[in-house]
Amino acid sequence: MVSRRTFLQLSMLQVATMAGLPALKTFAGFQEPSSSGQWVYLNGLYLDPATLRPTRRIGAVTPVDQNHSAFLCYFTESGFEGKINLPFLPHSVLKHPDPKKPFSVIAIPRRAQVAAEIDLSQKSITRLFHPAPGGFFYGHGQIIRKENRPFLFVSEVGQDSAEGTITIRDVNTLKVVKTLSSHGYSPHEILQMPGKDEILICNSGSKLASPDGNYVGTKFPSSISLVHVHSGKLIRKWQCPTQDKVGFFDGFAHGLVLPSGEVILATKPQEEESNDSGNIYLLTNKFEIQHLSLPENLQNRTKGQFLSIAYDEPTQQVFVSMPLGHFTVVFSSVNWKYRSHVDFKKSNGLNFSADGKSLYISNGLGQLAKASVNDPSRLKLINELGKGGTEAHLDRVWMPPLKL
DSSP states (O other): OOOHHHIIIIIHHHHHHHHTOOOOEEETTEEEOOTTOEEEEEEEEEEETTTTEEOOOBTTBOOOBTTBEEEEEEEOTTSOEEEEEESSOEEEEEEOOOTTOTTEEEEEEEEESOEEEEETTTTEEEEEEOOSTTEEEEEEEEEEEETTEEEEEEEEEESSOOEEEEEEEETTTOOEEEEEEEEEESEEEEEEOTTSSEEEEEEOOOOEEOTTSOEESOOOOOEEEEEETTTOOEEEEEEOTTTTSTTOOEEEEEEEEOTTSOEEEEEEESSTTSSSBOOEEEEOTTSOEEEOOOOHHHHTTOOBOOOOEEEETTTTEEEEEEGGGTEEEEEETTTOOEEEEEEOTTEEEEEEOTTSSEEEEEETTSOEEEEESSOTTOEEEEESSSTTOSSSOOEEEEESOOOO
8 A cells, every 4th residue: 555645656657657658747746647547446346146236255255156256346537437257356456567568457365366467458367376385365465676677476374374475476477486484474465665675564463264264273463574575584573562462462454654654554353353443553763663542432433453544645644444333534644643534334445536635435335435635524425336346445556548
């Protein structure tokens, strides 16, 4: 996850250069995508094939079978939208870095053994790939350039062990060229530290899950690990602050690196939909972990995991979704105090509109809503079913215009 402004300033320039797009124009002090392309918003969609209504995961897993269908759902602000049937439910989606594949994305599942390269213009899977032998994909990836070449980093976990692995893959063949230890259990999100040959890995500590969706095994300790990419050596490791709490501890699952170098971290209980609640933490520039507090009335509504994170640099606001609490909370990045919140049932994915004035929020019911960044209480439901997908995140990628 990256902030809107940082993504426009850094990633868009890289994507435009790689894809052969015209030069970016400057507006209001930061670069804006050229008119020759568009943002495409993507999310996983899990449906009952008989009714075509969103359906719930089976405990911890999302099987694709005669009773459960999975899609990559996508739309643009110009009105183009569609969905592609997949053999897995995508958890996160990345833009393919190859300029020869301007319409391609890479979709990664969680607790599944197949992922895919997908061409949106052809509405088709162009390549399937699999985790390291005996393992599972665990939800997230990151495109990182090494030696002037892009590589795909993917979080994985063993089939019978929660010990974490980060596979590094060639982006053209998607084959593993190197493997790193995550130095923890059940790694989920991978964050690239700006200007350094380092990644920060959110080791969620999640329990393993059986094929029927039940959580099995013991609780694994959660941590965040700062790892040197070239050597794979552990630079520093932080345990989750609640690790020694009797009867419960949460796990680091998602994060976002701010332009300041600070990192926002969202955590989850060992079982995502339990009555326990995750927390929101800040990893400061001094490498100290601080807990971010909510007002008592909002804290009493928390249940399950805090999930997606988005940062708006112009207004210095951080947004974090809480699906089972049915809200998205807003913090100020100036003093890290609670600022406001947005009520929206089963709030999941977060991302910004192309003009930066609005925040999109998707939810577990397949709905999509739009809120003003300056006044998040101004929430408008855009559709009733499907457009926003149902899975955890609402990703976006920049590409040339899609055509019918």
